[in-house]
Structures are given as C-alpha cells and as structure tokens.
Amino acid sequence: MTILKKARRKLIQIAAFGFNNPCMGNFARGKLYKGPWKQFCSPGLNCYSCPAARLSCPIGAMQAVNGSMNFRFSFYAVGFLLAVGAVFGRAVCGWVCPFGLLQELLYGAGNLIRRVLSVVKGSTGRVPAGKESIVKETECAAGSGRLRVWKPLTYIKYIILLVFVLFLPTAATDALGMGEPAFCQYICPAGTLEAGIPLLLTHPELSRALGELFALKAGILAIVLIGSVLVERFFCKTLCPLGAIYAILNKISLLHLSCDQNKCISCGQCARVCPMDIDPVKTANAAECIRCGRCSSVCPADALHLGFSDHRES
Amino acid sequence: MKRKITVPAILLIAAGMIAYGSCRGETAIILNKAVNICMQCIGLG
Numbered sequence: 560m561t562i563l564k565k566a567r568r569k570l571i572q573i574a575a576f577g578f579n580n581p582c583m584g585n586f587a588r589g590k591l592y593k594g595p596w597k598q599f600c601s602p603g604l605n606c607y608s609c610p611a612a613r614l615s616c617p618i619g620a621m622q623a624v625n626g627s628m629n630f631r632f633s634f635y636a637v638g639f640l641l642a643v644g645a646v647f648g649r650a651v652c653g654w655v656c657p658f659g660l661l662q663e664l665l666y667g668a669g670n671l672i673r674r675v676l677s678v679v680k681g682s683t684g685r686v687p688a689g690k691e692s693i694v695k696e697t698e699c700a701a702g703s704g705r706l707r708v709w710k711p712l713t714y715i716k717y718i719i720l721l722v723f724v725l726f727l728p729t730a731a732t733d734a735l736g737m738g739e740p741a742f743c744q745y746i747c748p749a750g751t752l753e754a755g756i757p758l759l760l761t762h763p764e765l766s767r768a769l770g771e772l773f774a775l776k777a778g779i780l781a782i783v784l785i786g787s788v789l790v791e792r793f794f795c796k797t798l799c800p801l802g803a804i805y806a807i808l809n810k811i812s813l814l815h816l817s818c819d820q821n822k823c824i825s826c827g828q829c830a831r832v833c834p835m836d837i838d839p840v841k842t843a844n845a846a847e848c849i850r851c852g853r854c855s856s857v858c859p860a861d862a863l864h865l866g867f868s869d870h871r872e873s
Numbered sequence: 874m875k876r877k878i879t880v881p882a883i884l885l886i887a888a889g890m891i892a893y894g895s896c897r898g899e900t901a902i903i904l905n906k907a908v909n910i911c912m913q914c915i916g917l918g
C-alpha cells in the first residue's frame with residue numbers, strides 16, 4: 560500500500576512536470592514557448608525562461624508586475640497564490656512542483672550512494688566532516704544517518720520573500736520607475752538550472768556576457784544541488800519564497816493532515832519518515848508540512864489522515 | 874469548521890484580485906516578460 564501511494568505521488572509529480580514543461584524540443588532550438596498559456600501561472604516553481612516551460616513562474620510573475628512602470632503590487636499573481644494555497648497549502652510542494660521533484664530525485668540518488676557506501680564501509684553513511692555546521696544529524700531511533708536543517712535556517716525563506724520578492728523590485732527602481740526581479744537576479748537556482756544553463760549552451764553570444772552575477776547564481780545552484788543530495792528538500796526548507804507563501808497558508812488550507820490522538824500509539828514512525836522533519840502527532844498542520852502523505856501511509860494505527868475532512872468515515 | 878469559513882472568504886478575495894489584476898493589464902506584463910529570455914533568470918542581468 561505504501562509503495563502504491565508513493566508511486567501514485569511520483570506519477571502525479573511527473574505528470575505535473577510534463578504539463579508545465581511540454582516543449583522539450585525548444586531545448587535544442589534554444590527558443591522559448593511564446594503562446595498564450597504563458598499568461599497563466601504554474602502553482603510550483605518552474606522558470607518561465609526555461610525553453611520547455613509553457614506556464615509562468617508565479618514568483619517571477621509577481622516580481623515582473625511589482626517592478627513594472629505602472630504597478631507596485633501584483634493582484635493577479637498574489638490572488639492566484641492565495642486561491643491555490645487556501646485550497647491545497649503546501650501540497651503543491653509535495654505533489655506538483657517540478658523543483659521539488661528534482662530535489663527528491665537528487666536525495667534519492669544521494670541515498671543510493673549512501674547505501675552503497677555503507678555496504679562497502681559497513682557504516683551508516685554519514686556526511687563528510689565539515690558539513691555539520693549547516694545540518695544536524697537526525698536523532699532518529701533507526702540511526703539511518705538522515706540529516707536535517709538547523710531550524711533557524713528555515714526562516715530564511717520568509718526573509719527572501721519579503722526582501723527579494725516584495726521589497727527590492729518595488730523600492731530599488733531606475734529613472735523610469737522600474738525595478739529588477741531581485742530574487743531571479745541574485746538567488747533563484749531554478750532559473751540558473753532550467754533557463755541559464757540550457758540557453759547559454761545554445762546561445763554562445765550570451766556566454767560572452769558571463770560575469771560576477773552568473774558566478775553568484777551558479778554558486779548558489781551548486782550549494783542547492785549538493786544540499787539536496789545531503790538533506791531532503793534542502794531548498795524548500797531554507798530558501799524558497801514560494802514555499803514560504805504556501806507555508807503561511809498551510810495552517811488554514813482545506814487539504815490538511817489530521818491526527819486522531821485516541822488512535823495514536825506513540826510509536827514515532829510518522830516522525831521518522833517525514834522528509835520535512837515534522838512530528839505530525841504534535842503539529843499536524845506545521846508550516847513545513849508538504850502534505851506528502853508519507854506519515855499517514857506508514858502509521859500502523861491509522862491515526863493520521865490526509866484529506867479535505869478531519870477524520871475518515873468508518 | 875474554521876477552515877470552512879476562512880477558505881471560501883479567501884477564495885472570494887482571491888477571485889476578486891485575479892479579476893482586478895487581469896483587467897488592469899497585469900497578464901500582459903507577465904506574458905511580455907515570460908515570452909522573452911529573462912536576463913535576470915539566466916544570471917546575466
């Protein structure tokens with residue numbers, strides 16, 4: 560059952576990836592899709608400058624309007640995110656975001672390497688010395704060596720949302736009153752990976768303009784990719800401003816997780832498998848919960864329920 | 874119960890915001906930005 564549920568979520572993630580990015584042929588041509596779908600936002604983080612993308616990135620869309628000549632706030636993009644977040648909360652992260660899927664695949668690859676290494680060494684596959692400053696080892700009973708992010712780092716994404724997405728594009732403007740999309744410009748690893756690298760490969764003339772900005776963004780991308788191999792959903796936990804918006808709405812979203820305390824036998828299995836380091840028995844509606852359903856599928860007492868209602872009809 | 878009141882209220886506000894944003898031309902700004910290579914996204918801007 561657990562494997563079936565896992566496979567179902569993966570299939571939905573892949574389908575969502577395909578729906579967001581159907582124009583794969585554009586990679587070779589170095590062109591972008593230019594049709595009318597681009598005026599609609601995708602719920603997840605998917606760069607609109609990616610050659611394969613047919614929808615717009617909501618964070619990019621928000622900054623484009625915030626930094627435009629005539630407007631300082633995007634009612635359209637914020638309204639869209641409010642609607643999606645109020646119904647699904649961070650289930651968007653767990654089920655449909657392409658960049659979330661990428662991080663899961665990277666962590667899966669990391670797990671494979673860790674397993675091979677642990678078989679070879681007969682150890683538990685710990686991280687190399689020196690990485691402990693960024694992440695702390697999960698004190699899980701299974702001793703699987705899973706790593707988790709130091710809790711204060713999870714608040715960085717809210718600062719990024721406020722400063723780079725909302726404040727800088729509206730405040731740091733030029734003579735025409737236009738601001739730059741600061742998150743795209745200085746941070747976004749999705750833009751560097753999905754748009755920057757493929758477009759630089761097909762447009763040699765662009766490579767001649769490479770400079771410090773690209774070095775900064777490439778460095779952030781490298782940290783995010785390595786971080787995602789070591790820690791489950793490293794970028795989602797620490798840096799993603801879109802995840803921050805859905806996290807705020809997670810508390811009230813219609814799709815939610817609920818725990819029947821009368822059924823719970825306090826075995827701790829749910830907390831052990833949670834990719835976001837949550838104990839769903841204590842905080843079923845934590846801001847970090849991506850509604851992946853991993854906890855409810857391993858619960859031996861059937862105490863956790865993910866859905867639009869609180870408890871399962873018997 | 875709280876959800877059943879807040880979510881419809883938020884959805885109503887969100888629908889109003891989307892309609893207002895579309896009417897005042899935000900979708901055109903987004904479309905224009907998204908169909909051209911964004912120098913900031915790729916790290917050159």
Ligand code: SF4
Nearest residue numbers: 606616619743747750
């Ligand atoms: S660079 Fe990042 S935030 Fe900007 S449009 Fe692309 S994916 Fe969205």
Ligand code: SF4
Nearest residue numbers: 652656659795799802
């Ligand atoms: S936190 Fe951001 S990158 Fe991660 S799954 Fe959610 S929207 Fe996507």
Ligand code: SF4
Nearest residue numbers: 833848849851852854
């Ligand atoms: S609490 Fe459950 S549904 Fe939420 S992220 Fe953890 S495992 Fe997934």
